[in-house]
Amino acid sequence: MLAGSVVGASVVALDGTVLTIVQPVMQRDLLASFEQVQWTGTGYLIAVASLLVLAGRIGDRYGHRRVFAVGMLGFGAASAGIGLAPDIGWVIALRVAQGVFGALLQPATLGMLRAAFPLDRLGMPIALRTSAIGAAAAAGPVVGGALAAELGWRSVFLLNVAPALVIGLLVLVVRDPEPAPAPRAGLDPVGACLLAVTLVCLVHTLVGMPGTGRAALTVAGCGAVVVAGCAFVRHVRRGRDPLVPPEMLGSAAVAPALGVLVCASAVLSGALFAGVYFLQDVLGLDPFRSALQALPGAVAVVLGAPVSAVALRRYGPRRTTVVAMSLLAVGVLALSRLDRAAGAVPVGGGFFLVGAGFGAAMVAATAVVVRGAPAEHAGVAGGLQQTAMNIGPVLGVAVATALMAFAAPGAGPAGPAVMSVSATGPALTVLAAVAAAGALLAAALPGRRTATGPPRPGTTP
16 A cells, blocks of 8 residues: 555656646647646646545545545546647646546545554655655656657656556555445535635636736635635535534644645745746756756655654654744745855755755644544545645745746836846745744644544544
């Protein structure tokens, strides 16, 4: 189960990182518009974000192994279809299909870990999963760029087919002991629809916010998010068998942990977005050299996640996560103070601190979310964790884009914006403040004594 969980998470992470590399080539080859190419990423993201919690509920009902296998096989088939797609319309449709299957397999990776390991031993498996995601994120741009240069952009998607199909079939064939699925409660289609509408409105509003230039559309989108979100919360509190158990949604531990995950992923993605513009437009580096200078961040995620698992057992989630988010804030703040004279050491050091803080925060907060749910709701917990990890990057990039566009010289009707330190510095400073807010949320997480206490009734040891 651990191997399947790690490989499954890595395949999805690799797919996400290589897409950005090949989008310009894809646009030229398929004669697509810039907006159409954007929808190859946005369509996937909307599908994933809106279905993650429902997919977790399906895993709780029918078994995480079975749902994971369906997700992996479907993800591989959709990847093969994209590699053979005749036009951009097919690419967008198949990316949405990838999102649907990705939503099935992502919560299942955590659900399988929750079923296979006792509560006080979950930290290291989650850390290994996080390290694999970091390694895939680091390798993605390099592997994707090399494949696209030699074999074309289609080869990047075909790269996922073999591992997805092999792992999906192995999970079906190899029969490790697995707890029986939870009693077959309803799937709560009303709650699933309300949550999907909330998340679709939220993602669509955040993605379009920096580029619309029309405040009315942003306000309308935010209003739709509030209305749908309130309707979902009301349904959860009054429904007979709601999609998300009320005790999980209002948990004193789970809610802050989800907030930490949103903050950490928002800061990481926003800092990478602003940092790449700084490296290329301010320092004048090419994409490959920019990737090399930012590589210490991915290395820190890979190396720091297991260290976080050890700290989690020794010091508990609260202290570990507070230190991690503080480290993340310091790293982003260090990047915000760079100027045109910055060399490789300060740039790499800043990214290293960002990666180390993010990796540690992700491991600790994810462990709190998974531990805080009874075993019969492990899939829902995984869905909530993955939802937070998908919403955060959209929020971080939207904030960074809006602040950079506002602060860049030449922004506005007079001409195109020109990236400079005056544009990236303030954006990174605000992101550092978001990381500091995450550290405050982390103060509400359980301490060492309460983190590994005996499971509640309905959980498995």
